[in-house]
Amino acid sequence: xxxxxxxxxxxxxxxxxxxxxxxxxxxxxxxxxxxxxxxxxxxxxxxxxxxxxxxxxxxxxxxxxxxxxxxxxxxxxxxxxxxxxxxxxxxxxxxxxxxxxxxxxxxxxxxxxxxxxxxxxxxxxxxxxxxxxxxxxxxxxxxxxxxxxxxxxxxxxxxxxxxxxxxxxxxxxxxxxxxxxxxxxxxxxxxxxxxxxxxxxxxxxxxxxxxxxxxxxxxxxxxxxxxxxxxxxxxxxxxxxxxxxxxxxxxxxxxxxxxxxxxxxxxxxxxxxxxxxxxxxxxxxxxxxxxxxxxxxxxxxxxxxxxxxxxxxxxxxxxxxxxxxxxxxxxxxxxxxxxxxxxxxxxxxxxxxxxxxxxxxxxxxxxxxxxx
Amino acid sequence: xxxxxxxxxxxxxxxxxxxxxxxxxxxxxxxxxxxxxxxxxxxxxxxxxxxxxxxxxxxxxxxxxxxxxxxxxxxxxxxxxxxxxxxxxxxxxxxxxxxxxxxxxxxxxxxxxxxxxxxxxxxxxxxxxxxxxxxxxxxxxxxxxxxxxxxxxxxxxxxxxxxxxxxxxxxxxxxxxxxxxxxxxxxxxxxxxxxxxxxxxxxxxxxxxxxxxxxxxxxxxxxxxxxxxxxx
Ligand SMILES: Nc1ncnc2c1ncn2[C@@H]1O[C@H](COP(=O)(O)OP(=O)(O)O)[C@@H](O)[C@H]1O
Ligand SMILES: [Mg+2]
Numbered sequence: 001x002x003x004x005x006x007x008x009x010x011x012x013x014x015x016x017x018x019x020x021x022x023x024x025x026x027x028x029x030x031x032x033x034x035x036x037x038x039x040x041x042x043x044x045x046x047x048x049x050x051x052x053x054x055x056x057x058x059x060x061x062x063x064x065x066x067x068x069x070x071x072x073x074x075x076x077x078x079x080x081x082x083x084x085x086x087x088x089x090x091x092x093x094x095x096x097x098x099x100x101x102x103x104x105x106x107x108x109x110x111x112x113x114x115x116x117x118x119x120x121x122x123x124x125x126x127x128x129x130x131x132x133x134x135x136x137x138x139x140x141x142x143x144x145x146x147x148x149x150x151x152x153x154x155x156x157x158x159x160x161x162x163x164x165x166x167x168x169x170x171x172x173x174x175x176x177x178x179x180x181x182x183x184x185x186x187x188x189x190x191x192x193x194x195x196x197x198x199x200x201x202x203x204x205x206x207x208x209x210x211x212x213x214x215x216x217x218x219x220x221x222x223x224x225x226x227x228x229x230x231x232x233x234x235x236x237x238x239x240x241x242x243x244x245x246x247x248x249x250x251x252x253x254x255x256x257x258x259x260x261x262x263x264x265x266x267x268x269x270x271x272x273x274x275x276x277x278x279x280x281x282x283x284x285x286x287x288x289x290x291x292x293x294x295x296x297x298x299x300x301x302x303x304x305x306x307x308x309x310x311x312x313x314x315x316x317x318x319x320x321x322x323x324x325x326x327x328x329x330x331x332x333x334x335x336x337x338x339x340x341x342x343x344x345x346x347x348x349x350x351x352x353x354x355x356x357x358x359x360x361x362x363x364x365x366x367x368x369x370x371x372x
Numbered sequence: 373x374x375x376x377x378x379x380x381x382x383x384x385x386x387x388x389x390x391x392x393x394x395x396x397x398x399x400x401x402x403x404x405x406x407x408x409x410x411x412x413x414x415x416x417x418x419x420x421x422x423x424x425x426x427x428x429x430x431x432x433x434x435x436x437x438x439x440x441x442x443x444x445x446x447x448x449x450x451x452x453x454x455x456x457x458x459x460x461x462x463x464x465x466x467x468x469x470x471x472x473x474x475x476x477x478x479x480x481x482x483x484x485x486x487x488x489x490x491x492x493x494x495x496x497x498x499x500x501x502x503x504x505x506x507x508x509x510x511x512x513x514x515x516x517x518x519x520x521x522x523x524x525x526x527x528x529x530x531x532x533x534x535x536x537x538x539x540x541x542x543x544x545x546x547x548x549x550x551x552x553x554x555x556x557x558x559x560x561x562x563x564x565x566x567x568x569x570x571x572x573x574x575x576x577x578x579x580x581x582x583x584x585x586x587x588x589x590x591x592x593x594x595x596x597x598x599x600x601x602x603x604x
Contacts, residue, residue, distance in 0.1 A: 287457025287485060
């Protein structure tokens with residue numbers, strides 16, 4: 001590090017330039033990563049926040065909740081394996097609502113759940129609803145931005161039914177739409193209302209069964225039931241319409257940024273290294289070990305990439321505070337650590353070309369040469 | 373008297389197949405403690421090749437070389453690097469200082485490589501820089517020094533790790549006559565006061581005043597011609 005630090009001290013402008021470029025790239029990496037995570041969360045937070053870790057879906061439903069249809073027979077079988085508490089039905093329905101007292105139309109997703117089960121919404125404002133109540137719903141707080149408050153009456157366009165908003169929940173989105181929680185009683189009424197009449201009176205089917213189970217129990221359920229599939233929460237999330245496409249394009253941007261970071265650094269350092277070929281020859285002739293020189297090059301890259309990373313972390317946190325609420329942004333500690341490590345690793349990868357170049361310099365270059 | 377440098381039947385041949393060029397052929401040389409030897413020869417006569425071989429930078433095609441009694445034959449790259457660090461001081465054409473190290477740091481760097489104690493290194497650097505009269509310039513970068521000053525730093529750096537022998541490759545090439553002579557005198561002074569040895573390669577016959585022996589590199593051999601030394 002003796003040489004590395006003194007060289008930076010001597011050529012401040014040159015290394016500052018590299019630092020700034022690395023800073024911009026690492027900031028962009030962190031920022032896009034945060035945005036990707038934020039968008040993901042804004043998209044599927046309702047599923048992500050569910051305590052269940054597995055979902056039973058119909059075998060030919062392509063993992064997609066809305067395409068799946070299950071009934072009581074499957075629920076009974078699942079409950080027999082994992083216990084009553086650890087399996088609960090979930091029905092999903094996308095729709096559009098209007099509010100009586102506000103001039104709004106909003107796309108929402110109905111979640112019909114057992115209000116005593118594990119999927120019951122955690123109300124943060126207002127009151128919860130029971131399985132017996134009628135005409136009340138719990139909605140995602142994001143609807144507040146559309147002018148809906150507790151006590152508002154919302155009306156489903158498709159069925160024409162109306163409910164009163166009893167309470168708000170937080171962070172409940174499905175496919176970028178706010179979730180409206182209703183109990184099974186209202187769900188039955190809504191389905192039968194638009195259905196063909198009272199013929200199929202006892203119970204309307206639901207879409208999936210949420211499970212809290214271990215792998216053994218999952219195997220047992222798939223063994224017992226034909227034509228169903230048990231998928232993990234991760235699989236469920238990536239099958240939510242739009243989720244994968246959105247995340248993949250953001251992921252591609254992030255990957256490109258990493259590659260760019262490695263390339264920019266590699267090229268900069270390579271050019272600098274080529275300029276210093278004769279210096280490396282002298283250093284070797286004087287008895288500097290190759291390992292010392294390699295560490296010197298790698299050390300410089302380490303200093304620059306870690307320094308730029310620290311500054312860009314500060315910038316990212318600052319940016320996060322300045323961002324408006326409506327712009328989803330989320331960076332948790334594990335993502336930051338992973339991203340930071342990857343960034344430094346890519347920088348070091350870029351430095352390796354320079355190390356290889358230095359290794360090739362012959363100490364003989366020092367003798368019989370005129371130069372600086 | 374112990375031999376600081378001993379070269380026995382050293383041959384260096386460049387190229388292969390039908391177009392070979394023997395730059396050194398069966399060259400013999402012994403340089404003893406306290407001796408300052410000059411090697412002269414026109415451009416292309418093989419001076420740099422000779423110095424590279426003696427300085428453990430180039431492996432000769434055949435023959436044996438001993439530095440301070442240690443044979444260079446059968447040493448690997450790492451061992452040769454270590455030997456250069458501990459036993460050999462180099463001076464190159466046009467100083468070749470590291471542009472980003474201040475004068476004093478140029479000396480401290482080689483001391484660090486040799487794992488010298490920091491305090492000891494500082495003392496030795498101060499001693500050398502004072503002797504060579506560039507102590508006041510110790511906080512300057514090479515770009516702020518004149519050519520003569522740079523070569524004086526290079527001398528100090530070469531002597532820093534108390535090498536057994538110093539090899540200088542045309543150390544006066546980038547200096548005017550007076551400054552060049554001054555630099556050669558300083559090398560000679562250090563050889564005498566430290567009880568070491570030095571070999572200087574040059575094509576300038578006017579720089580020989582302070583040398584104990586003058587050798588000519590002709591057709592791959594070193595030939596002694598005492599009578600030619602001119603006195604200024
Ligand atoms: N690596 C090499 N490959 C082939 N020929 C070389 C090489 N290095 C030097 N030579 C040749 O060896 C001769 C002596 O070169 P050199 O030792 O540099 O002489 P000097 O330093 O006296 O000018 C020259 O003819 C040169 O062309
Ligand atoms: Mg030469």
